[in-house]
Amino acid sequence: MIILLFLFFVFLTIITYLLFGRDIIAPSFVFCAMYTFSIGCALVNYQFWGLDIITNQLFNIYFFGAIIFIVIGMVCKFLFARRFVEPSVTGLKKINVNQYFTVFMILVNIFSLIVWIVNVYKIAGGGSSFSSIMESFRLKTSYGFQDSMPSYAEQLSKVITVSGYMYCFIYINNLIVSNQKKFFDLSLINPIIYIVFSLFSSNRLNILNFIATTVIYYCLLKNVEIKLKKGSMLLIVKLMLLFLTVMLFFYGIRLLVGRLESTNSNLIEYITKYAGGPVKLFDLYLQNPIHSSIWGQQTFVSINQLFRKLNMFNIPEYLANKEFRTFNGFDLGNVYSAYRNWYEDFGYGGCLLMQGFFSLFFNGFYYKLIGSNYYDKSKLGLIIYGYLSCAIFLHPIDDEFFRIDISIGFIIYLVVFWVLYVFLIKKINVRLQ
Numbered sequence: 001m002i003i004l005l006f007l008f009f010v011f012l013t014i015i016t017y018l019l020f021g022r023d024i025i026a027p028s029f030v031f032c033a034m035y036t037f038s039i040g041c042a043l044v045n046y047q048f049w050g051l052d053i054i055t056n057q058l059f060n061i062y063f064f065g066a067i068i069f070i071v072i073g074m075v076c077k078f079l080f081a082r083r084f085v086e087p088s089v090t091g092l093k094k095i096n097v098n099q100y101f102t103v104f105m106i107l108v109n110i111f112s113l114i115v116w117i118v119n120v121y122k123i124a125g126g127g128s129s130f131s132s133i134m135e136s137f138r139l140k141t142s143y144g145f146q147d148s149m150p151s152y153a154e155q156l157s158k159v160i161t162v163s164g165y166m167y168c169f170i171y172i173n174n175l176i177v178s179n180q181k182k183f184f185d186l187s188l189i190n191p192i193i194y195i196v197f198s199l200f201s202s203n204r205l206n207i208l209n210f211i212a213t214t215v216i217y218y219c220l221l222k223n224v225e226i227k228l229k230k231g232s233m234l235l236i237v238k239l240m241l242l243f244l245t246v247m248l249f250f251y252g253i254r255l256l257v258g259r260l261e262s263t264n265s266n267l268i269e270y271i272t273k274y275a276g277g278p279v280k281l282f283d284l285y286l287q288n289p290i291h292s293s294i295w296g297q298q299t300f301v302s303i304n305q306l307f308r309k310l311n312m313f314n315i316p317e318y319l320a321n322k323e324f325r326t327f328n329g330f331d332l333g334n335v336y337s338a339y340r341n342w343y344e345d346f347g348y349g350g351c352l353l354m355q356g357f358f359s360l361f362f363n364g365f366y367y368k369l370i371g372s373n374y375y376d377k378s379k380l381g382l383i384i385y386g387y388l389s390c391a392i393f394l395h396p397i398d399d400e401f402f403r404i405d406i407s408i409g410f411i412i413y414l415v416v417f418w419v420l421y422v423f424l425i426k427k428i429n430v431r432l433q
Helices: 002-019 027-044 056-080 099-124 130-142 151-178 186-199 204-222 233-252 267-287 301-309 338-370 379-388 401-405 408-424
Strands: 325-327 330-333
Touching: 002 027, 002 056, 027 056, 027 267, 027 338, 056 267, 056 338, 099 130, 099 151, 099 186, 099 408, 151 186, 151 204, 151 379, 151 408, 186 204, 204 233, 204 379, 233 267, 267 325, 267 330, 267 338, 301 401, 301 408, 338 379, 338 401, 379 408, 401 408
Parallel strands: none
Antiparallel strands: 325 330
């Protein structure tokens, strides 16, 4: 049945490509393509993982989850982007940022990065190598209550993150306008600081998110130019090459960020386990499910933390990490896809309902942008959509949207996005002399 599921998603990927106007960043196409890759990776391990038999529940959730996502996408496209609207009346223009303000932001981010690194070493408690330090830091902060980043360091990290995305948008915009293959300026430094910060956070997903957002920014900005043809084979080939490069990078830095348990894994084993493992893990979970004792325990982690701090609803302190599972002696990890969170908290019907909300948000957001002169009127919306859209790419791995983005912390992110947008793109003059 897993082969039938794979063929179904291959079919859906082709159908969504055609149905949504050969738009390779349409949410429905991205969703289906990512699940096709995930199930394909699982098939590589077909024999080792015993995938000849899977539960009917897994098949049904994957099947109906995809149908729900696509149908809602079609409705949103019909409501918000029925007619073609030029993304810009004036065309793509270079964003001339205030260089003094950029230097100021670089200094702020370097200071914030140093504060973060100092605290990483304090929490890790030392180590014989960078890899062992990052492994210690990851284990202590992910699987315990006692060690955590100070709140001031967490808030400073938000400035690093938003600066990275904001300047990435500016860099891509100016790169397309200049029509040069290679060009370097101050705009690139803050994204580099963000990548270094991600490495010191022992979080490769941040880097994958950043690359996915870069693709979204590039396609939406390139679409402002008449030259871009949706579904262009050259663009698809470039993105496939980028995807392969990202996979090699993801594998290459695994030990650097503290994944020492994967020392003996080769490239194929590691990538297929990470991308395809959620298929088998979710199947194992459905055979032996664990149900939440707290409402929204896995789905609304950030909201529950807020309620606990406010002494509301008697919510105890808890870790949202999921259990590790093995099959026939193979360690599969503890990554189950976004569906696991929703199923554990709300059951089968609630899982599909949450999928509907997820699809409605991203398809609604995307087609509201596409159905307007988004480059002239909604640059900030474009930037924020790109930042959030990585949740679609990561859906086969975990839920990044309800678990992280539905939070008070995200409101702070939005404020920082708006402040930097006003200073950098809205052309509020900032004189630092």
